Amino acid sequence: MNNRVDPNFKNELYKLGNKESWNDCFHCGNCTAVCSLTEENIVFPRKAIRYMQMGLKDKLAQSAEPWLCYYCGDCTETCPRDANPGEIMMALRRWQTVKYEWTGLAGLFYKSFTSLIVALILVAIAILTIGFMKDFNHEAIMHFGHSLEFWLIICVFSIILVPNIIRMFYFTVIKAKVKAPIGSYIAAFLSLFGHMFTQIKTFKCDKQTTRWLIHFLVVMGYLGLLVITVFLDWFGTENQSIINLGYITGGLVFVFTFILMISRLSKNRELNKYSHSTDWFFIIWLFLMGLTAFLVRLFIDIDLLTNNFWLYMIHLMVITQWGLLLVPFGKWTHFLYRSFAVSFINLKKASLS
Amino acid sequence: MEEVRIGVYVCWCGSNIAKMVDVEEVSREVEKLPGVVIAKDYKYMCSDPGQDLIIQDIKKHNLNRVVVSACSPRIHELTFRKALENAGLNQYMFEMANIREHVSWVHTDRAEATKKAKTLVAGAINRVKWHESLDKRHVDIDPATLIIGGGISGISAALEIANAGKQVYLVEKADKIGGYVAKLDLTFPHMYSGKDMIQPKIDKVMNHEKIEVFLNSMIDEVFGYVGNFEATVKAKDEKEIKFGNVIVATGLKPFDPSGIDNYQYGKLPDIITSLELEEMFINGQVTKKDGTIPKNIALIHCVGSRNTNYHEYCSRTCCMSALKYANQLRSALPESNIFNIYADIRAFGKGCEEFYTNTSKKNVMFLMYDQQNDLPKIKKAGTGDNCDMIIEMNEKLSGEAIEVPADMVVLMVGMKAHENAKEIAHAVGISMCGNEFYIERHPKLDPVATTTDGVYIVGTCQSPKDIPDSVTQANAAAARVLATINVAHMEVEVTTAVVNEDVCCGCQTCINVCPYTAISYDEEKNVSVVNEILCKGCGTCGSACPTGAIRSRHFTDEQILSQIEGLMSMQLQI
Numbered sequence: 062m063n064n065r066v067d068p069n070f071k072n073e074l075y076k077l078g079n080k081e082s083w084n085d086c087f088h089c090g091n092c093t094a095v096c097s098l099t100e101e102n103i104v105f106p107r108k109a110i111r112y113m114q115m116g117l118k119d120k121l122a123q124s125a126e127p128w129l130c131y132y133c134g135d136c137t138e139t140c141p142r143d144a145n146p147g148e149i150m151m152a153l154r155r156w157q158t159v160k161y162e163w164t165g166l167a168g169l170f171y172k173s174f175t176s177l178i179v180a181l182i183l184v185a186i187a188i189l190t191i192g193f194m195k196d197f198n199h200e201a202i203m204h205f206g207h208s209l210e211f212w213l214i215i216c217v218f219s220i221i222l223v224p225n226i227i228r229m230f231y232f233t234v235i236k237a238k239v240k241a242p243i244g245s246y247i248a249a250f251l252s253l254f255g256h257m258f259t260q261i262k263t264f265k266c267d268k269q270t271t272r273w274l275i276h277f278l279v280v281m282g283y284l285g286l287l288v289i290t291v292f293l294d295w296f297g298t299e300n301q302s303i304i305n306l307g308y309i310t311g312g313l314v315f316v317f318t319f320i321l322m323i324s325r326l327s328k329n330r331e332l333n334k335y336s337h338s339t340d341w342f343f344i345i346w347l348f349l350m351g352l353t354a355f356l357v358r359l360f361i362d363i364d365l366l367t368n369n370f371w372l373y374m375i376h377l378m379v380i381t382q383w384g385l386l387l388v389p390f391g392k393w394t395h396f397l398y399r400s401f402a403v404s405f406i407n408l409k410k411a412s413l414s
Numbered sequence: 415m416e417e418v419r420i421g422v423y424v425c426w427c428g429s430n431i432a433k434m435v436d437v438e439e440v441s442r443e444v445e446k447l448p449g450v451v452i453a454k455d456y457k458y459m460c461s462d463p464g465q466d467l468i469i470q471d472i473k474k475h476n477l478n479r480v481v482v483s484a485c486s487p488r489i490h491e492l493t494f495r496k497a498l499e500n501a502g503l504n505q506y507m508f509e510m511a512n513i514r515e516h517v518s519w520v521h522t523d524r525a526e527a528t529k530k531a532k533t534l535v536a537g538a539i540n541r542v543k544w545h546e547s548l549d550k551r552h553v554d555i556d557p558a559t560l561i562i563g564g565g566i567s568g569i570s571a572a573l574e575i576a577n578a579g580k581q582v583y584l585v586e587k588a589d590k591i592g593g594y595v596a597k598l599d600l601t602f603p604h605m606y607s608g609k610d611m612i613q614p615k616i617d618k619v620m621n622h623e624k625i626e627v628f629l630n631s632m633i634d635e636v637f638g639y640v641g642n643f644e645a646t647v648k649a650k651d652e653k654e655i656k657f658g659n660v661i662v663a664t665g666l667k668p669f670d671p672s673g674i675d676n677y678q679y680g681k682l683p684d685i686i687t688s689l690e691l692e693e694m695f696i697n698g699q700v701t702k703k704d705g706t707i708p709k710n711i712a713l714i715h716c717v718g719s720r721n722t723n724y725h726e727y728c729s730r731t732c733c734m735s736a737l738k739y740a741n742q743l744r745s746a747l748p749e750s751n752i753f754n755i756y757a758d759i760r761a762f763g764k765g766c767e768e769f770y771t772n773t774s775k776k777n778v779m780f781l782m783y784d785q786q787n788d789l790p791k792i793k794k795a796g797t798g799d800n801c802d803m804i805i806e807m808n809e810k811l812s813g814e815a816i817e818v819p820a821d822m823v824v825l826m827v828g829m830k831a832h833e834n835a836k837e838i839a840h841a842v843g844i845s846m847c848g849n850e851f852y853i854e855r856h857p858k859l860d861p862v863a864t865t866t867d868g869v870y871i872v873g874t875c876q877s878p879k880d881i882p883d884s885v886t887q888a889n890a891a892a893a894r895v896l897a898t899i900n901v902a903h904m905e906v907e908v909t910t911a912v913v914n915e916d917v918c919c920g921c922q923t924c925i926n927v928c929p930y931t932a933i934s935y936d937e938e939k940n941v942s943v944v945n946e947i948l949c950k951g952c953g954t955c956g957s958a959c960p961t962g963a964i965r966s967r968h969f970t971d972e973q974i975l976s977q978i979e980g981l982m983s984m985q986l987q988i
Contacts, residue, residue: 064814064815065816065818066817066819068751068777068779069751084780085774088811108813111811111812112812112814115779115781115816117816120814
């Protein structure tokens with residue numbers, strides 16, 4: 062195991078959000094003391110901040126702890142040194158997102174705004190090219206779009222997301238020498254889905270109910286929209302209840318992402334004060350996806366889509382950019398890392414007890 | 415012998431004494447003792463009305479002895495002695511019984527405490543009966559001053575005194591003055607050049623008409639007493655000098671780190687001490703022994719300090735020096751990695767905490783180690799390590815065993831007392847702590863003087879300190895010296911030892927035990943002779959004298975035995 066200190070690590074982290082406060086922390090431990098989520102043996106944020114200061118990258122890769130933080134901002138508000146522990150944890154999550162992603166594209170997009178813009182443009186051009194190749198035949202393009210969605214999900218999941226989770230498991234459990242009894246693996250696996258869909262741990266933090274509700278509605282809206290468009294063929298179906306359900310889920314997504322965007326702009330809470338480019342891409346594309354899906358179906362219902370097929374083209378661009386770039390290499394992955402982190406930490410607890 | 419007429423005064427000290435001791439009962443009981451003319455209790459004896467009470471009673475009742483039973487004599491003995499003088503009585507016809515620190519503050523049973531108070535007062539009454547009048551004595555002060563050591567402290571004191579028009583003899587062991595400050599490139603936290611700062615002062619000292627500088631010189635032994643010292647300056651040509659005061663400014667010696675195995679000093683090429691790095695900065699280039707630029711530089715703090723295996727004390731300046739080096743290295747080698755491996759950062763001086771905060775923003779990594787139990791270990795790096803050395807350490811704030819790459823390691827060595835400290839201490843008569851730093855007269859209230867009158871200690875010979883503290887102490891000593899020169903004579907203690915030459919057998923036991931070298935041997939008469947100026951009246955000689963030839967004034971056998979008798983008599987009664 063390499064435990065060599067690395068003074069340049071902090072520079073790497075600069076690009077991921079932590080700006081100037083890397084050495085301000087003098088390890089009073091206030092952040093850990095005020096944190097509602099830290100537990101015996103599962104100590105954060107202080108320890109991760111120390112690893113960051115010393116550039117102990119291996120140690121950081123082996124710590125799933127940053128994912129347990131829901132960024133309530135208590136630590137940052139009460140930090141006597143203004144060292145901004147909450148934002149450091151956020152930056153460390155971005156670093157881990159990059160670390161666990163195996164192709165290196167996440168690293169490229171997280172550290173270079175330009176390359177993400179270029180990639181988004183290339184995808185848009187590709188969609189336009191495909192439309193052009195299909196002579197902008199509405200039916201053909203919508204058919205293509207529908208199957209593209211399906212295959213994107215299959216491919217991204219199996220080629221990128223599953224290997225990344227395996228990498229996370231490798232670092233945080235195997236390399237971290239977590240030796241948990243086999244029974245705890247089953248328990249950890251069972252607890253996974255509860256956390257994945259409910260983020261129930263947020264309730265341990267104070268004053269987080271509204272935030273949790275908005276987040277929960279966005280998640281539910283997003284997953285609902287996914288199922289309804291991809292598996293229930295929202296744009297093609299005649300079933301009125303599916304159509305209505307689609308409107309509801311699509312509406313949930315763009316209404317609540319809009320609220321989230323407003324709060325990011327207002328910077329009214331610690332977690333909103335600093336937004337990385339990937340935070341914005343994630344939330345804007347989610348909003349666009351909900352909005353364009355909603356409008357496409359609306360245009361179909363009021364018979365406007367035929368004359369306004371550009372709308373579907375935009376929707377197709379948005380979901381392709383989303384599925385091809387922002388889901389596998391962007392902030393979307395926090396959905397998986399957060400939930401798996403809870404399970405992996407449960408293994409660690411089991412091995413320590 | 416005249417009739418003994420004693421006045422006894424029992425103080426309440428507000429409620430300090432009165433709440434635990436029945437002061438009225440004490441006063442009532444002791445009034446019955448033989449010799450006591452009057453006994454009173456009063457709320458605050460030390461107050462003006464309290465003192466007045468004594469003065470009036472002395473006059474009214476024709477008292478010739480006074481006992482005050484109150485706090486510690488360290489606090490108010492002189493106050494009451496003065497009151498006796500004001501009433502026309504010799505100040506030594508006084509005795510104090512401490513019933514506050516020794517009774518009311520330390521006991522919880524009021525009846526027992528009152529008994530003990532009575533006992534102590536009875537002892538004092540018995541003792542004061544044997545007190546005799548002693549006369550004040552003065553000595554003239556020679557206006558010249560000897561300063562030993564020509565560092566920043568010695569130079570500062572010399573200039574203060576010489577600028578006041580008084581003669582200074584400055585004795586320096588080396589071939590030039592300036593000391594360690596002259597060897598400093600920059601000083602923390604303002605980054606002034608040490609060399610540039612001290613050079614004008616060196617020039618002034620060397621050219622001052624009132625300062626005689628002796629280079630390459632030593633002082634063998636200082637004879638005499640405050641106001642009238644003499645010594646021989648040992649150089650090429652010996653010279654006798656006379657002076658009234660001595661300021662010792664012998665300075666420091668850097669800790670030698672070769673004894674610390676973990677640090678490999680002298681075994682690996684690019685492990686240097688802080689002073690060696692200072693030299694590199696003065697010469698304008700920080701390089702490894704092979705002439706190349708180091709990429710990774712580690713500064714290890716607390717080398718030889720705060721560790722019971724080496725020195726337990728903190729050298730006070732190394733933390734800030736290390737931060738200074740971090741700043742200098744950051745400017746000189748912007749691409750380098752700088753590691754400050756520290757135990758605790760002590761940044762207590764003016765502007766120092768701010769300096770630390772600024773340094774921490776300059777891309778310097780701070781790593782904490784346990785300086786008592788777990789020193790970092792330096793080893794040669796392997797091929798492929800991409801550096802020359804690896805420092806293995808247990809980092810305290812993370813709890814991790816880590817490796818730090820290094821191409822140059824700077825050991826922040828602490829300060830030790832100068833190698834000649836012992837010799838000088840013996841020559842001028844000052845005491846040393848276990849670690850060979852000189853002991854001041856009082857650690858808080860008199861940190862400049864020593865227990866030998868007329869001998870002052872300044873700078874790092876007293877304890878590790880930085881430049882401003884050394885200069886402050888030097889100037890304080892200069893002020894003290896000038897004050898004694900100004901009054902031209904000095905009152906000296908009269909409670910000294912006297913030798914009864916008829917009884918003295920010349921065994922010289924007393925000479926060996928005297929801590930103040932105040933006794934000499936008169937070969938002609940075959941008797942010991944006490945120098946009354948040097949004698950502090952500690953009584954050591956008196957108790958050691960096998961023939962009872964030595965009598966300590968104010969601590970005579972009669973006085974002490976009567977006091978004991980007094981204590982015992984009261985014990986029997988109660």
